[in-house]
Amino acid sequence: MRLALHGASGRMGLAITRLAAAEPGWQLVGACAGPADPALGRDLGELAGVGTLGVELTADLGASVLGAEVLVDFSTASAVATVAGTCARAGVALMSGTTNLDEAAQAALTRAAERVPVLWASNTSLGVQVLAELTERALERLGPGWDVELVELHHRKKLDAPSGTARRLLEVVRGARPELRELRGRDGEVGARTEEEVGVFGVRGGDVVGEHTVYLFGPGERLELTHRATHRELFAHGALRAARFLIGRSAGRYQMADVLGASSATLAR
Numbered sequence: 001m002r003l004a005l006h007g008a009s010g011r012m013g014l015a016i017t018r019l020a021a022a023e024p025g026w027q028l029v030g031a032c033a034g035p036a037d038p039a040l041g042r043d044l045g046e047l048a049g050v051g052t053l054g055v056e057l058t059a060d061l062g063a064s065v066l067g068a069e070v071l072v073d074f075s076t077a078s079a080v081a082t083v084a085g086t087c088a089r090a091g092v093a094l095m096s097g098t099t100n101l102d103e104a105a106q107a108a109l110t111r112a113a114e115r116v117p118v119l120w121a122s123n124t125s126l127g128v129q130v131l132a133e134l135t136e137r138a139l140e141r142l143g144p145g146w147d148v149e150l151v152e153l154h155h156r157k158k159l160d161a162p163s164g165t166a167r168r169l170l171e172v173v174r175g176a177r178p179e180l181r182e183l184r185g186r187d188g189e190v191g192a193r194t195e196e197e198v199g200v201f202g203v204r205g206g207d208v209v210g211e212h213t214v215y216l217f218g219p220g221e222r223l224e225l226t227h228r229a230t231h232r233e234l235f236a237h238g239a240l241r242a243a244r245f246l247i248g249r250s251a252g253r254y255q256m257a258d259v260l261g262a263s264s265a266t267l268a269r
């Protein structure tokens, strides 16, 4: 499987390089970074600490996709439309995990998907995907009358709340229980909990990579669905799994749910 990377010198790019070098079947054929990257011209394997791979870091995206079957992109939102266009023209499948895309970037991905397989995911964790599926299933099975609350834990440096994953889980909750309105924390004389709310709480501290729990409270019982990230490399694992899934697929937009074989409409994002 011939792989090219965009954003190759970044934290995710290097994590994927290390994983692809260790996993059988992958051949790194191209590595692209921004034009001012001080590591341009250096060997990607050496940058990633896995020895020489014979792949030079370049700012030339067109050259880096030559001969690739799939390009994995973890870069910056403003570059994604160009990446999508390049992949479409070169006939190379695209797996992008770059976050904070605007409508124009999403539209570019959709246009590229007319010619090549494209998968964009703001969270490439396989476990989070299954947590979302389990949450949807639990809500459907239990029906109304169960209180839903969501708690997320992250390291002390995280800048935003709730996390993107928590927001995604909320979409799943709202898909199954559209009557619920989001309540971000509780403070003061808020009164008794109503049946129309879903509380969301962000806890920050230490070096927690990321933890999400969906609580479902019923009369006399409680269900807790938890995902714990213990290492950032989980995103690289999911991204490579998605990249492998795309090779040989027909053109179109795909999601992480497709990688795991799920078919839920709510989870198709």
Ligand SMILES: NC(=O)c1ccc[n+]([C@@H]2O[C@H](COP(=O)([O-])OP(=O)(O)OC[C@H]3O[C@@H](n4cnc5c(N)ncnc54)[C@H](OP(=O)(O)O)[C@@H]3O)[C@@H](O)[C@H]2O)c1
Residues within 6 Å of the ligand: 006, 007, 008, 009, 010, 011, 012, 013, 032, 033, 034, 035, 036, 037, 038, 074, 075, 076, 077, 078, 079, 096, 097, 098, 099, 100, 121, 122, 123, 124, 125, 235
């Ligand atoms: N989907 C997920 O599960 C997931 C997980 C983790 C991170 N992410 C997202 O992935 C993206 C990258 O994260 P990261 O932590 O790896 O960031 P990072 O360490 O800052 O790396 C960014 C990479 O993109 C390159 N880049 C930036 N602007 C570019 C441009 N205009 N053209 C070409 N290359 C460019 C950088 O090269 P230069 O040094 O030359 O700028 C660098 O190689 C972010 O959007 C992040 O939110 C997603």
